[in-house]
Amino acid sequence: MTPAATQAHVLGFPRIGAQRELKTAVEAYWRGALDEAGLRAVGRELRLRHWALQEAAGLDLITVGDFAFYDHLHNATALCSAAPARFGLDEIDLAGYFAMARGTPAQPALAMKKWFDTNYHYLQPELSEDLRLALDRDWLFPEVDEALAQGYRVKAVLPGPLTWLWLSAAAPGFDKLRLLSRLLNVYYAAVAELKRRGVAWLQLDEPILALDLPAEWLTAYRTVYRELAPAAPPMLLATYFGDVSEHATLLTSLPVAGLHLDLVRSPQQLQVFLREYPHDKVLSLGVVDGRNVWRTDLARALAVLHPAKAQLGERLWVSASCSLLHVPHDLAQETRLDPRIKNWMAFANQKLDELALLKRALDQGEAAIWPALQASAQAIEDRRRAPSTTVAAVRERVAALTPAAAERRSDFSRRIEAQQARLGLPLLPTTTIGSFPQTAEIRAVRAAYKAGEQSEADYLAAMKSEIRRCVERQEALGLDVLVHGEAERNDMVEYFGEQLDGFAFTRHGWVQSYGSRCVKPPVIYGDVARPRPMTVAWSAYAQSLTDKPMKGMLTGPLTMLFWSFVRDDLPRQDVALQLALALRDEVVDLERSGIPIIQIDEPALREGLPLKRADWPAYLDWAVRAFRITAAGVRDDTQIHTHMCYSEFNDILSAIAALDADVITIETARSHMQLLEGFAEFEYPNHIGPGVFDVHSPHVPSQAQMTALLERALQCVPAERLWVNPDCGLKTRAWPEVEAALARMVASACALRAQI
Numbered sequence: 114m115t116p117a118a119t120q121a122h123v124l125g126f127p128r129i130g131a132q133r134e135l136k137t138a139v140e141a142y143w144r145g146a147l148d149e150a151g152l153r154a155v156g157r158e159l160r161l162r163h164w165a166l167q168e169a170a171g172l173d174l175i176t177v178g179d180f181a182f183y184d185h186l187h188n189a190t191a192l193c194s195a196a197p198a199r200f201g202l203d204e205i206d207l208a209g210y211f212a213m214a215r216g217t218p219a220q221p222a223l224a225m226k227k228w229f230d231t232n233y234h235y236l237q238p239e240l241s242e243d244l245r246l247a248l249d250r251d252w253l254f255p256e257v258d259e260a261l262a263q264g265y266r267v268k269a270v271l272p273g274p275l276t277w278l279w280l281s282a283a284a285p286g287f288d289k290l291r292l293l294s295r296l297l298n299v300y301y302a303a304v305a306e307l308k309r310r311g312v313a314w315l316q317l318d319e320p321i322l323a324l325d326l327p328a329e330w331l332t333a334y335r336t337v338y339r340e341l342a343p344a345a346p347p348m349l350l351a352t353y354f355g356d357v358s359e360h361a362t363l364l365t366s367l368p369v370a371g372l373h374l375d376l377v378r379s380p381q382q383l384q385v386f387l388r389e390y391p392h393d394k395v396l397s398l399g400v401v402d403g404r405n406v407w408r409t410d411l412a413r414a415l416a417v418l419h420p421a422k423a424q425l426g427e428r429l430w431v432s433a434s435c436s437l438l439h440v441p442h443d444l445a446q447e448t449r450l451d452p453r454i455k456n457w458m459a460f461a462n463q464k465l466d467e468l469a470l471l472k473r474a475l476d477q478g479e480a481a482i483w484p485a486l487q488a489s490a491q492a493i494e495d496r497r498r499a500p501s502t503t504v505a506a507v508r509e510r511v512a513a514l515t516p517a518a519a520e521r522r523s524d525f526s527r528r529i530e531a532q533q534a535r536l537g538l539p540l541l542p543t544t545t546i547g548s549f550p551q552t553a554e555i556r557a558v559r560a561a562y563k564a565g566e567q568s569e570a571d572y573l574a575a576m577k578s579e580i581r582r583c584v585e586r587q588e589a590l591g592l593d594v595l596v597h598g599e600a601e602r603n604d605m606v607e608y609f610g611e612q613l614d615g616f617a618f619t620r621h622g623w624v625q626s627y628g629s630r631c632v633k634p635p636v637i638y639g640d641v642a643r644p645r646p647m648t649v650a651w652s653a654y655a656q657s658l659t660d661k662p663m664k665g666m667l668t669g670p671l672t673m674l675f676w677s678f679v680r681d682d683l684p685r686q687d688v689a690l691q692l693a694l695a696l697r698d699e700v701v702d703l704e705r706s707g708i709p710i711i712q713i714d715e716p717a718l719r720e721g722l723p724l725k726r727a728d729w730p731a732y733l734d735w736a737v738r739a740f741r742i743t744a745a746g747v748r749d750d751t752q753i754h755t756h757m758c759y760s761e762f763n764d765i766l767s768a769i770a771a772l773d774a775d776v777i778t779i780e781t782a783r784s785h786m787q788l789l790e791g792f793a794e795f796e797y798p799n800h801i802g803p804g805v806f807d808v809h810s811p812h813v814p815s816q817a818q819m820t821a822l823l824e825r826a827l828q829c830v831p832a833e834r835l836w837v838n839p840d841c842g843l844k845t846r847a848w849p850e851v852e853a854a855l856a857r858m859v860a861s862a863c864a865l866r867a868q869i
């Protein structure tokens with residue numbers, strides 16, 4: 114490597130393994146089928162493999178510290194020995210690490226929170242005045258030694274101390290910064306130890322810089338990095354997921370050896386930083402998308418990098434925008450993906466190669482990577498021209514949308530009258546959120562059909578008999594609004610994606626969601642359209658079995674969007690509108706087939722919220738519009754429900770009200786109806802069904818417990834507007850629990866009804 118060379122590196126690499134080896138090993142360890150030594154051996158093998166990939170691709174630094182058996186933020190917690198007293202741990206060994214991650218019979222787990230605007234979840238550290246903080250050398254250092262022993266040039270990575278603190282949980286009013294000086298002592302010892310061991314660089318991740326930060330937190334950056342600098346290896350302060358140009362003066366004046374910027378999310382911030390970039394700092398530019406599966410336009414990336422190279426010379430580094438944790442491992446495994454679409458994509462391994470190519474072009478000239486540049490340009494051009502990525506009929510329909518398309522025919526008060534006349538429901542109507550237990554038999558039938566081992570006729574017959582059983586059980590339970598049970602659905606996004614144009618599916622495109630849980634998001638690559646009805650036959654069949662109203666069940670446009678990898682060649686709101694129109698047609702077809710109630714699930718509405726509040730209104734505006742377009746094609750007497758879970762809503766209540774769903778069902782049981790208080794204060798106008806039992810727990814609450822929750826709900830919402838339902842779908846539960854819980858729920862509603 115010549116001294117003037119550009120350095121290529123990643124902020125982090127996926128840890129689960131191309132075959133999800135980590136998931137398999139961790140779950141075997143939990144079951145007692147693998148001992149600690151066995152688990153550690155799998156971890157070591159995965160690390161060695163992932164480092165070897167970075168080295169083979171030609172990266173200049175090997176990143177160490179991104180591995181974790183559960184979550185990397187939790188690893189930092191373990192490194193700092195920061196176990197809340199309630200776990201009674203003297204030190205955090207592997208068993209203690211998992212006890213905090215998963216809970217024990219005596220103690221609930223640490224809270225799990227979404228990692229910024231990704232679908233990754235981290236374990237939230239818990240702060241208190243007397244929290245123990247001390248360096249535990251059994252974490253991180255063995256991995257660093259492992260990498261050094263391989264002869265690698267090592268860049269260690271840790272969450273920055275301020276990011277760790279900010280993301281922690283603390284009692285209301287507790288000033289987290291009070292713990293900073295004690296935390297800094299631990300970090301000081303850690304960075305000194307890294308330097309002593311010969312680590313070349315230390316990457317400190319400070320993604321909170323992309324949020325709205327109070328002034329005292331920004332000031333704290335000076336303290337933190339001034340304290341650490343004398344003891345630490347050269348430090349790279351990494352920002353990602355957003356624009357940090359408002360902090361350019363602060364960041365460029367910190368005593369760190371380099372900064373990393375996410376140029377995929379915020380290309381415009383480069384200019385601001387280049388204006389007066391210090392002569393002694395490295396600038397790492399994230400030009401390869403760490404959040405999405407698309408191949409990098411190398412020519413475009415080079416156009417961004419060249420001026421930076423001219424100004425910075427060897428102080429320019431190239432990287433992905435953020436850790437590659439958020440993309441799948443290896444596109445080469447996708448042997449069944451349409452080769453044309455596959456050629457537009459890049460997973461983590463391919464992104465390593467792209468970084469090496471960019472480095473080579475910067476150091477040796479573009480001619481040195483000519484064939485790769487050609488291939489990249491051809492792929493981009495092919496994608497642009499592919500008939501599936503621009504479908505005239507879809508584009509025209511979106512362009513022709515008028516404000517009227519987002520408006521129901523009448524306002525809520527008129528609609529609800531028409532609906533009540535049609536449905537004749539009692540006060541406090543009871544319903545469920547859609548799915549019923551997905552038994553082993555159902556899964557087996559679906560799998561056999563998918564594998565071509567079962568005929569369509571047999572499959573249809575099996576699903577129909579399941580629907581019939583499900584309807585009979587709901588009737589026996591005395592529920593007022595029934596559902597068909599979703600037996601035919603593998604997953605609420607995949608099921609629809611498979612029937613829509615513009616979606617592709619991978620076989621191994623897994624990304625970690627939390628702990629050992631991985632998801633395989635569909636890929637939206639083209640214009641979205643619905644060639645034919647998707648759910649109508651199932652819902653109509655279910656309705657034919659009962660006189661009770663049947664609720665049709667759809668996944669909303671925003672959830673479809675946020676739980677997929679989305680094309681990056683069209684603004685997200687345009688994709689949302691395409692989805693909205695496709696789903697709108699389904700809503701109208703359901704109505705036409707006689708379905709009187711249609712639920713449009715949007716558990717992911719909140720996930721799309723931008724990191725900075727100033728950007729919220731613009732997002733909520735298009736998100737609400739997409740939902741309304743989906744819903745607005747129906748008559749007044751067709752009732753639209755929506756459902757949301759996993760979220761706090763109080764700060765977006767006006768957007769939720771603007772959805773104007775006739776009924777919203779929400780998750781509230783675990784928070785003891787707390788969410789509902791916000792709805793009450795806001796004077797939310799439409800009907801609400803707060804969940805009265807937690808579907809994630811196998812424990813069936815008593816009728817009295819449910820009644821207590823409903824009584825609490827009645828203090829917030831008048832009886833005329835209150836529905837009774839579980840927190841969420843029941844697909845992960847077993848029938849005996851479900852029947853017991855629903856029987857108590859119905860009994861509770863009936864008893865209250867009689868008193869009102």
Ligand code: GLN
Nearest residue numbers: 546547548714716842843
């Ligand atoms: N209708 C879906 C179900 O019942 C809703 C799932 C969800 O909200 N996550 O499974």
Ligand code: ZN
Nearest residue numbers: 757758841842
């Ligand atoms: Zn839900």
